[in-house]
Amino acid sequence: MCPLAATVRRIFMLFVFLRPPETPGRGDEGQADTSFSDSSLFAHWGQDLSPDNRRVALKMFQYYGYNGYLSDRLPLDRPMPDLRPDGCRNITYPLNLPQVSIVFIFVNEALSVILRSIRSAINRTPSHLLKEIILVDDNSSNNELKEKLEDFVSQTNSQRPGFIKVVRHLKQEGLIRSRVSGWRAATAPVVALFDAHVEFNIGWAEPVLQRIQEDRTRIISPSFDNIKYDTFEIDEYPLSAQGFDWELWCRYLNPPKSWWYKGNKSAPIQSPALIGCFVVDRLYFEEIGLLDEGMEVYGGENVELGIRVWQCGGSIEVLPCARIAHIERAHKPYTEDLTSHVRRNALRVAEVWMDEFKSHVYMAWNVPMEDSGIDIGDVSERKALRKRLQCKTFRWYLVNMYPEMRMYSDTVAYGVMKNSLKNDLCLDQGPDNDNVPILYLFQAECVIDLCKQRIWEKKNGVDVNRRISK
């Protein structure tokens, strides 16, 4: 899932990790993003802890990417501010809404965080609408997720047989196939696919189920608020649509003009894509092709689903009246090298769905289109799916559903520029807000992953150059 300032943070990461120290003139951008250093846990929390407890808390923070120490000490059943915009509380919903199965996926999540997700789902979903809860454990090694979780499940099920189902993966499958495993176990007409570090807000289910009941080809995302990873306070986020950049990292977008013109804060927001958690008609999800199970670990699946649903006749909306708070971790637990998985998955999306625009994804990742050396696996089934569903072109999608996405035409070249005689000189795109390139000394040879690429475009016969990944 997307941090609110995803783009900014990624740019910071590049500068922090990839920049040689002698890089000139970076101004404020060079400052480290402190969420990547462990002491960020104690910036707003825990000053009065004893040194021993600090050590325990820090260890849990490093393991989980959030304050597991604090979570274990907070009630599972805690109140939440009602963050719905005006108007939502007045809407009345039909009585015969379809039931939902809520799927939570996790790997090595803190038990108290999972239990709080479950408790808030039970407390804030009308009980006649919540058919079951499905827990998908993607081969966690964390011991507390074994007996203690089983105890909780059998206790709950002794009062409501079969209410909580547990699916355990015998090997790690990544979050994409975990979501599909949860969907396979679900039996209600509607399935909600969530991370297991969320808290549901009041009234979230009715608007979602109504929109799906009206039109089963709608895939719905709630509006997200943030649970701060250190203090666990709820942080209200602005109403947003959901999209992506050309590397296919998700990002929040300003809602479209047509939504603002309505002047109705509770109206659904049409969205180009999804940031990860969503609710879908169970059978429609299968008809449209589930998620791309050829993707690994993390990233890209939400973008692929968004593009596919629009191109193949469905739609996506974010509902302001359905709100869910979600922990944005300080770091993700999946793997050290998340980026290489996101890149691989992004190239799959480009190859299957993006037609002539696939070049934009290759450019954004600074990867050559031929012989990239990246094994994206077999995409023939996904291509066959696109054909079978008779989907529209990516150009149609961009023009109609995602007009704010910048198109790059007349690209002459992209890649790294280096001087073959003096290869410790790097030519770089220069500061963010400027088109002035910079030249600087690099300790070693300029390497494709370390120098940021430049893009050359011809505009009215004049060469201009720009960055592509913002």
Ligand SMILES: *[C@@H]1O[C@H](CO)[C@@H](O)[C@H](O)[C@H]1NC(C)=O
């Ligand atoms: C909400 O409903 C109440 C009573 O039904 C009414 O008085 C009020 O004007 C409504 N508010 C809005 C914003 O529609």
Ligand SMILES: *[C@@H]1O[C@H](CO)[C@@H](O)[C@H](O)[C@H]1NC(C)=O
């Ligand atoms: C995780 O995978 C290993 C084999 O890779 C298996 O032996 C173990 O039972 C799995 N753990 C769970 C909780 O499923």
Ligand SMILES: *[C@@H]1O[C@H](CO)[C@@H](O)[C@H](O)[C@H]1NC(C)=O
């Ligand atoms: C605003 O949107 C909500 C949700 O779609 C709808 O129920 C309500 O009637 C709308 N209000 C107005 C004034 O159009």
Ligand SMILES: [Mn+2]
């Ligand atoms: Mn998450």
